Amino acid sequence: MIQKIRFLLAETGQNIWRNLALTLASIIVVGVSLSLFGSSQLVARGVDNATRRWEGGIEFVVFMRADAEQSQLDAIEAVLDESTGNEIDSWVFVDKAQTFDEFKEYFAGDQELLDTISVDTMPPSFRIRPTDPNAGAVEALGSTFEAKPGVRTVVFATEVIREIQSNAEKISRATLWAGVTLLFASTIMILTTLSIAIASRRNEIEIMKLVGASNWFIRIPFMIEGMIQGVIGALIALPGLAIVRTYLIEDFSKSDVLRLLEGFRVTDAEFLFISLGVLGIGTLVATIGSIFAVSRYLDV
């Protein structure tokens, strides 16, 4: 038995060695497609977590006109003070300078845009946390500010969140489709790699059949070769996912721009689940490719 296993592994090793470039290409395609697939799942998880977090603390923002007079600001402040403890739980005033700072941070790469603006053009705003988090109540409360002098617009956090949600959903869906398409390509890559491996060994295979090697004995080295491509592909996708998680998702949520992305993160349990899923899909894709290849190209 050990003898057989050693022989099969040696055969597999030889196959891979002879066909190294194509095997590597195939592993990379599997890796990239699974990274995309996994990333789409990470983003989706992140959005779920962010929005769940926001259900408990919906805010709305009253943006003042850039040229609003101090008296108009004072008037709004007076209303807010009056309502604090009743409809309003708490509120923060963000002045022009702070807004400008946030803006600069947000568009840090875009010097051209930053050159066209100045502190004076920034709208000051009031960020408000209402007592009643119900969306209807928030909207009713927020809209009472819309008509007040000096108010430019009232933006509800729900809207912002909904926008993040839909954008993230678009990103997640696009990467999912790219991932699925590439997974399909991976299956074909594995299939092609195996068909070439089979073709390059047709003499050996012919003799194996002739001397009575069992069908599985002939198939197994090629199946292992396919599985290795899938599993190694999945294993190189995992660090990719860790990078997406750390740098894209966690860092994003730490940036305090609008503080709306707070909670946009993926828990360890979710990450483990997605990683195992990626490994499972990699194995599945390899299994499908291998079975198809040996049944189609290996006429035993």
Added chain:
Amino acid sequence: MIKLENVTKEYNPTSPALIDASVDIEKGEFVFLIGQSGSGKSTFIRLLNREEKPTTGNVYVAGKDIVGLSSWRVPFLRRNIGCIFQDYRLLPKRNVAENVAFALEVIGRPKHVIEQQVPAILDLVGLSEKSHRLPAELSGGEQQRVSIARAFVNRPLILLADEPTGNLDPDTAVGIMRLLDRINRTGTTVVMATHDRGIVDTMRRRVIELVDGRIVRDQAEGEYR
């Protein structure tokens, strides 16, 4: 040992490769299969190790019907049948001993068995001295000896030979025939397709002649006519 009952094999319906062939070959016989190219000799041989299935009729090997054999059992049939060919079919990157060992490795024989049987069979075919040569470093006759060693190392009941001397000069061919004769004397049934008039006439064994897929002669101690 081998029995064909009314076997017809058609690759295309207009010109069958073998028509209504019935043959009975006993254990330990040596049978020449003669006929022109395209007369059905190779088809006859391919039917015996289940490389082909007959269109109609039955084929029995060692008392078993092999037509209805499920595909996963075919390898076990083939472990009892050695095959040699005109073109030797050796693996060019493996040396003589490795080529022979390969036949045992792929049917899962343990290492100590392989280490014992390979030198023994190479001794039998007279290639002990050249066990580390690659096939390309050997003469045609020597390569055919390696392929016989590979076919016989597992001690099959039947040896099928499709034009084994087709690429060899007459003297070398005589050497190969002596070897096949020796193998036959161990009790192995040998079925050999050939064109070689000289060999058939010298050996004087059973001759089955095929013309256009039909058996036209089945004669004990026959000649090539």
